[in-house]
Each structure stands twice: as C-alpha cells, then as structure tokens.
Amino acid sequence: MGDSERTNVIVVGAGASKEFELPTGAELTSIIQKDLDFAIDRFGHLSIGNGDWELKRAIEILSKETKVPINRYYGVAQQISRNMALAPSIDNYLDTHKENEYLVKVGKLAIANAIIKAERGSTLTIDDSNIYNRLDFSKTKNTWAAVFFKIIAAKRDYTSFVSALQNITFISFNYDRCIKQFFL
Incomplete structure (x- = not known):
C-alpha cells in the first residue's frame, strides 16, 4: 500500500x-421475493399483497413506456417472487432467464428498488x-x-x-x- x-x-x-x-445476496433474494409478491384478482386487477408500492409504480411506468401490457410484467413479477426461495441469487436467476426480457427488466427494477430502500436505512445515509x-x-x-x-x-x-x-x-x-x- x-x-x-x-x-x-x-x-x-x-x-x-x-x-x-445493507443486505447480503441471500437477504436481497428474500427482500425481492416479498417486494414482488403481487397478486392478480379474478378481474385482472393487481392486489398488492405483500408487494412494494414503489416497485408496483415503477412497473406501471415501465409498462407505459414500453407499451407492453401490465399483466405481462406482473406475471413475471409473480414468477420471480415464487422462485427466489430456491434461487442461488437474483443475479443467477436473471442470468438463467436472460432470454425473457420482461423478467430481466422487472428483476433489475426489483434489485434497484431493494438497494435504494436499503441505502436509505444504512449507516452511510x-x-x-x-x-x-x-x-x-x-x-x-x-x-x-x-x-x-x-x-x-x-x-x-x-x-x-x-x-x-x-x-x-x-x-x-x-x-x-x-x-x-x-x-x-
């Protein structure tokens, strides 16, 4: 040195x-699992469940900007949430599903949302x-x-x-x- x-x-x-x-990788998967825990009711409307409202809003903006139906993004959000308990990491999960651009976008939004929230509560805030x-x-x-x-x-x-x-x-x-x- x-x-x-x-x-x-x-x-x-x-x-x-x-x-x-700030969260470890394993803690990050748990946070993302909870933040993306959205449910679609029988009328096709989003029920927040345990999900994160800020992340929901970000997904809505993404849907509008990309002109992709919101339910496609909510569907992959549910998929990510269901699978985080068994994923080695969010990075690994996104890499495994890299051909699914909708899933990757939602996954990256979830990562950014979780890190920003964690940074707000860190000792460096x-x-x-x-x-x-x-x-x-x-x-x-x-x-x-x-x-x-x-x-x-x-x-x-x-x-x-x-x-x-x-x-x-x-x-x-x-x-x-x-x-x-x-x-x-």
Missing part, C-alpha cells in the same frame, strides 16, 4: 456492505436534517472501510494521502454505492 508508484486494486467481495446495514451534508463517521468507525482509510492515512501528510488515493482502484461485487459514499 505504501508505494506511491504502484497502482493498487482492491477487490471488494459480495457482502462487504453488510457492515453498513446522510440525514436530511444534517445541514452540513456530512456523514456521521462514528456510525462506521468499526467497518472495513474505516480501517482501510486509517491504513491509507497513517503517517502521511495531506498531499501524499491524496496521491495514495489516486493510486487505488476498487472492483466491487456489490450493487450498492457504499464505497463511493464512504470515500467521497
């Missing part, structure tokens, strides 16, 4: 955001009442990112610290934006 001439690549594995109160628009680092002091930051900052003046940061590239296997939020 200390060699400023070397470019450092940090690979962040799936689940590294758990410390920031900036409270709207925070007039300085700054993170509360006391909530993250024991995370891997804080430890990594301390290692980078140790025994460096500001200029060499910034130089060290410029030589780091992150490769992340996480959907969320924790790394960017923490380091920026």
Whole structure:
C-alpha cells in the first residue's frame, strides 16, 4: 500500500456492505421475493399483497413506456417472487432467464428498488436534517472501510494521502454505492 508508484486494486467481495446495514445476496433474494409478491384478482386487477408500492409504480411506468401490457410484467413479477426461495441469487436467476426480457427488466427494477430502500436505512445515509451534508463517521468507525482509510492515512501528510488515493482502484461485487459514499 505504501508505494506511491504502484497502482493498487482492491477487490471488494459480495457482502462487504453488510457492515453498513445493507443486505447480503441471500437477504436481497428474500427482500425481492416479498417486494414482488403481487397478486392478480379474478378481474385482472393487481392486489398488492405483500408487494412494494414503489416497485408496483415503477412497473406501471415501465409498462407505459414500453407499451407492453401490465399483466405481462406482473406475471413475471409473480414468477420471480415464487422462485427466489430456491434461487442461488437474483443475479443467477436473471442470468438463467436472460432470454425473457420482461423478467430481466422487472428483476433489475426489483434489485434497484431493494438497494435504494436499503441505502436509505444504512449507516452511510446522510440525514436530511444534517445541514452540513456530512456523514456521521462514528456510525462506521468499526467497518472495513474505516480501517482501510486509517491504513491509507497513517503517517502521511495531506498531499501524499491524496496521491495514495489516486493510486487505488476498487472492483466491487456489490450493487450498492457504499464505497463511493464512504470515500467521497
């Protein structure tokens, strides 16, 4: 880490955001299963069931923009929901069904919706009442990112610290934006 001439690549594995109160891959499949738990009544109308209203609205917008009947999207939403309990991951499930563009679109909407909701509740959220628009680092002091930051900052003046940061590239296997939020 200390060699400023070397470019450092940090690979962040799936689940590294758990410390920031974001879901693991297994938890994400459970969230998506619940969020897509829509039901169609005998008249063809949507019953929200356990589903998520924001996700329902996003699917309605998708239907209007693509001019695809809403029931086609609700049908794949039900399919995803029913199968999440046995899916190794949402990524794996979407890859298995990549030929079904409707399913993939709904799956990606469900991922984005779940991550956005989780980010709002994470330790990296900036409270709207925070007039300085700054993170509360006391909530993250024991995370891997804080430890990594301390290692980078140790025994460096500001200029060499910034130089060290410029030589780091992150490769992340996480959907969320924790790394960017923490380091920026």
